[in-house]
Each structure stands twice: as structure tokens, then as C-alpha cells.
Amino acid sequence: MNTTYSQFINEEEIVRILEQNQKPVPSKVREVLSKAKELKGLNLVDVAVLTNISDPMQLFELFETANHIKEKIYGKRLVIFAPLYISNLCSNECSYCAFRAKNDLIVRRSLTQPEIVNKTETLIREGHKRVLLVAGESYPEQDFKYVIDSIASIYGAHVGNGEIRRVNVNVAPLETEEFKQLRDARIGTYQLFQETYHPQTYQEVHLGGKKKDYHYRLTALHRAMEAGIENVGTGVLFGLYNFRFELLALMQHIRELETVFAIGPHTISVPRIEPATGSDFSSHPPHAVSDLNYRKIIAILRLAVPYTGIIMSTRETTHMRRETFALGVSQISAGSITSPGGSRHKVQGEEGSECSLGDPRSLDEVVRDIAALGYIPSFCNSCHRLGRTGHDFMDIAKPGEIKQHCNPNAISTFMEYLMDYASYETRLIGEDLIEDVMDTMEGVARERAFLMLEKIKKGKRDMYC
Numbered sequence: 310m311n312t313t314y315s316q317f318i319n320e321e322e323i324v325r326i327l328e329q330n331q332k333p334v335p336s337k338v339r340e341v342l343s344k345a346k347e348l349k350g351l352n353l354v355d356v357a358v359l360t361n362i363s364d365p366m367q368l369f370e371l372f373e374t375a376n377h378i379k380e381k382i383y384g385k386r387l388v389i390f391a392p393l394y395i396s397n398l399c400s401n402e403c404s405y406c407a408f409r410a411k412n413d414l415i416v417r418r419s420l421t422q423p424e425i426v427n428k429t430e431t432l433i434r435e436g437h438k439r440v441l442l443v444a445g446e447s448y449p450e451q452d453f454k455y456v457i458d459s460i461a462s463i464y465g466a467h468v469g470n471g472e473i474r475r476v477n478v479n480v481a482p483l484e485t486e487e488f489k490q491l492r493d494a495r496i497g498t499y500q501l502f503q504e505t506y507h508p509q510t511y512q513e514v515h516l517g518g519k520k521k522d523y524h525y526r527l528t529a530l531h532r533a534m535e536a537g538i539e540n541v542g543t544g545v546l547f548g549l550y551n552f553r554f555e556l557l558a559l560m561q562h563i564r565e566l567e568t569v570f571a572i573g574p575h576t577i578s579v580p581r582i583e584p585a586t587g588s589d590f591s592s593h594p595p596h597a598v599s600d601l602n603y604r605k606i607i608a609i610l611r612l613a614v615p616y617t618g619i620i621m622s623t624r625e626t627t628h629m630r631r632e633t634f635a636l637g638v639s640q641i642s643a644g645s646i647t648s649p650g651g652s653r654h655k656v657q658g659e660e661g662s663e664c665s666l667g668d669p670r671s672l673d674e675v676v677r678d679i680a681a682l683g684y685i686p687s688f689c690n691s692c693h694r695l696g697r698t699g700h701d702f703m704d705i706a707k708p709g710e711i712k713q714h715c716n717p718n719a720i721s722t723f724m725e726y727l728m729d730y731a732s733y734e735t736r737l738i739g740e741d742l743i744e745d746v747m748d749t750m751e752g753v754a755r756e757r758a759f760l761m762l763e764k765i766k767k768g769k770r771d772m773y774c
């Protein structure tokens with residue numbers, strides 16, 4: 310490990326800033342909110358101020374500001390992906406997770422390559438274009454090559470016009486050489502959540518295996534970036550420790566990545582601990598985050614790192630997912646199965662899933678719901694395929710120009726979905742939405758969307774700009 314990286318989480322700084330900003334005066338809150346509207350992000354003090362808002366009017370203003378920023382940068386689009394759990398074998402002992410090594414209440418499975426192709430084909434038939442590969446930290450037979458082979462299997466699967474165009478990966482921390490293999494396998498984003506940035510809590514909940522090493526995990530995104538993976542995703546597992554501390558530590562992590570690599574994280578995930586089979590701990594998280602504070606967390610992140618994608622998983626309920634679209638969530642999973650080899654129609658937990666699902670709906674149902682709310686479900690992967698990653702992505706994302714690509718791409722990929730995969734009801738709602746959105750679009754974005762729509766209606770596929 311490169312030890313020079315190990316000092317960037319500064320507990321003393323976090324505790325001091327939180328103490329000094331426990332009761333922010335209204336003028337300070339207003340100042341932070343108007344600074345956020347400039348889309349340049351926030352510092353640790355600003356974030357501490359916002360975490361302590363409780364006045365309903367100020368909360369309303371925070372949520373409004375988050376919505377404003379999200380629409381300004383990303384427009385109305387919501388990127389959709391499907392998690393694909395390839396293996397629940399694991400040598401770690403994370404007290405909140407059903408995959409932990411000593412849990413004998415779940416069935417252990419790792420998918421074979423033909424099974425992965427088969428699962429991917431099912432996702433393609435539903436209309437998915439983007440997959441998040443997830444695995445526990447122990448691989449069958451060929452060890453890490455299993456992950457590399459699995460990525461190739463996913464990219465290699467085809468059904469008619471359909472294929473997976475971007476594979477993101479959520480696996481245990483790797484050495485730089487292994488990260489280079491992931492890069493060469495053409496992954497989109499490498500995601501890794503620190504779970505908790507609080508060192509003592511980290512030790513208390515990670516009881517065995519390699520994951521006990523806080524610093525090895527903390528520096529994983531550095532190694533990924535050194536290996537040439539420009540899109541990295543970070544996250545916190547909310548419920549393990551005080552959310553205010555976690556948010557400030559996350560900001561320190563982001564500050565560090567921006568200082569060393571001049572690029573922040575591509576995405577931030579915000580899982581809350583959900584009940585998991587064989588984990589009493591997960592049913593009683595020590596710092597459970599209320600729904601109100603959860604919405605606050607998402608809104609604050611949208612203000613603090615405006616150019617970063619915020620990911621909401623199917624672990625949250627349909628209701629919570631709907632609420633957070635307006636607060637800054639820009640990517641969501643849909644049609645999830647959280648056990649290798651599982652299906653949505655079986656009871657979660659029985660087959661070896663990681664935790665319970667809050668939103669078990671099919672992709673078609675999720676898409677219909679999103680469209681009825683006025684959001685454009687997007688199956689776009691153009692940045693990944695055009696090499697708009699890392700600095701190139703940030704250069705157009707930071708001034709808010711990414712919308713000129715995101716919105717037309719969202720519309721064209723959504724139309725492709727409606728024509729090839731949607732139910733009749735979803736197609737009606739979706740086509741109405743596209744018409745409404747086109748009416749509000751102007752300039753280059755409208756022109757691009759119009760041209761792509763015309764071609765898709767005539768049978769052309771895979772259009773993007």
C-alpha cells in the first residue's frame with residue numbers, strides 16, 4: 310500500500326467543524342444555498358451547516374435547490390441499470406451482509422460463464438443496456454480471472470438488436486495490476502463503498518477477512534485511478550455511524566481524489582442498511598438514518614458535488630425512490646435480483662441474496678412509473694463508448710454542458726426501449742412524454758434529439774451523440 314495516501318481522512322477536522330456549526334444562523338444557511346446555485350460545489354464547513362438544518366422552511370429551500378441543480382446539470386433524465394450478482398462466495402465477515410463467510414443461512418453460489426451469459430440475455434430481453442456486476446470477496450477456481458471472464462461473458466451476450474453496452478463493477482479492492490486488467494476489460498465505472506469512514510466503527514463491524522484493513526479499502530480508488538480507470542464510484546453504507554461525520558469524511562475523500570488526480574468520483578452511492586438474512590445487526594443498525602435525514606443526505610450531496618452521479622438502488626422503497634429523483638438522484642437500478650441465480654418472483658433472502666429489496670418491480674413497471682412522473686428513463690452509454698471519461702467528462706459536466714448530450718441521448722435510447730421492449734401501456738405514456746419533452750427543448754439538443762428519433766422510428770438502432 311502507498312502509505313502517503315493514508316492521512317486524508319482527518320477525524321479531528323471533521324469533529325471540530327461539526328461542533329462549530331451545530332446551530333447555523335439563517336443567514337449562513339442562505340449564503341451556503343446561494344453558493345451552491347453557482348454549481349461549483351461546497352466545502353466541508355458548508356456541508357456541516359446543511360447537515361444541521363431542521364427548520365421546515367430551510368429544508369424546503371434545500372430540497373428546492375437540489376432539484377434546481379439536478380435539472381440544470383442533468384435535465385430530466387434518469388439513467389437505468391441492472392445489478393447482476395455473479396457470486397455470493399465471500400471470505401469476509403461484515404456484520405451487516407448476508408454474504409459474510411460464517412453465515413450458513415444462505416445458499417452459496419457462483420454463476421458459471423454460460424449461466425452469466427444466460428442471465429445477461431434475460432436482462433437484454435427486458436431492455437437493459439447497462440449492468441452493474443457485483444460479487445463477494447472470494448472467487449471460484451481461477452480467482453480474479455473469474456471477474457474478468459464474467460465481464461467478457463456479459464459483453465459477449467446478444468439477443469436481436471440488444472446487448473449490454475456498459476458494465477460497471479462493484480468488487481473488493483484490488484492491486485494496481487488487477488485494476489489494469491479491469492481497465493482492459495472495458496469496464497465503465499469501478500465502484501467501491503468505504504461503508505464507514507469512522508475507523509473505530511469500521512473495525513467493529515468488519516470482523517474477519519481482508520476487508521478488516523480500513524486503509525487498504527480507503528486507498529483502493531487511488532489504485533484504480535493509477536491503473537487508468539478514470540471513472541470511479543464511491544459511497545457510504547448509511548446506518549453504521551453518524552451520517553454527519555460520514556458526509557464530511559466523504560467530502561475529504563473527494564477532496565483528496567480531486568487534489569491527487571484532478572478528478573472527483575464519477576458516482577456516489579447512498580445505500581442504507583437493510584435487513585439481511587443471517588445478520589441481526591442489519592435489522593438494528595446503530596445509527597439508522599430516518600427518511601427525512603436520508604432525503605437531506607441526497608440533497609446535500611447534490612449541492613456539494615453537483616457534477617457527480619448519485620445512485621439509488623432497489624433496496625429503497627418505490628416511494629422513497631420517487632421522492633429522491635427530485636432531490637438529485639441521477640441513476641437508478643431497476644428489475645434487480647440480489648442473489649446469483651435468483652429471480653424476482655422468489656422470496657428474497659431464501660436463495661442467498663445480499664439484503665432485502667424495497668422495490669421489486671419489473672423494468673417495464675419502473676420505466677412506466679418514472680415516465681408518468683415526467684422523468685426520461687435513459688439507457689444511454691455514449692460517454693463510455695465515446696471515451697468521454699475522467700477529465701473529458703468533467704470538463705463538459707462541470708459547466709453544465711453535459712445536458713446537451715444527456716437529454717438527446719436519453720430520448721433516443723428511451724424511444725429505442727419503447728419500440729423494442731415496452732408494454733403497450735408503457736409505450737403510450739413514454740411516447741407522450743417524449744413529445745412533451747421535445748416541445749420544451751431548444752437549440753442543438755433539440756436538433757440532435759430530433760434527428761436521432763427520426764432514424765430510430767425508421768428502424769435504426771444504437772444512436773448517440
Ligand code: SAM
Pocket residue numbers: 405406407408443444445446479480481482501502504545546580581582583584585591624663664
Ligand atoms: N464484496 C464487495 C464489497 O464488499 O465491496 C462488493 C459486493 S457488496 C455485496 C456491495 C455492497 O453491498 C457493500 O459495499 C455494502 O455497502 C452493501 N451491503 C451489504 N449488506 C447490505 C445491507 N444489509 N443493506 C444494504 N447494503 C448492504
Ligand code: SF4
Pocket residue numbers: 399400401402403406407408409410444445446520
Ligand atoms: Fe462480503 Fe462485500 Fe458482503 Fe462484506 S459486503 S460480506 S465483503 S459481499
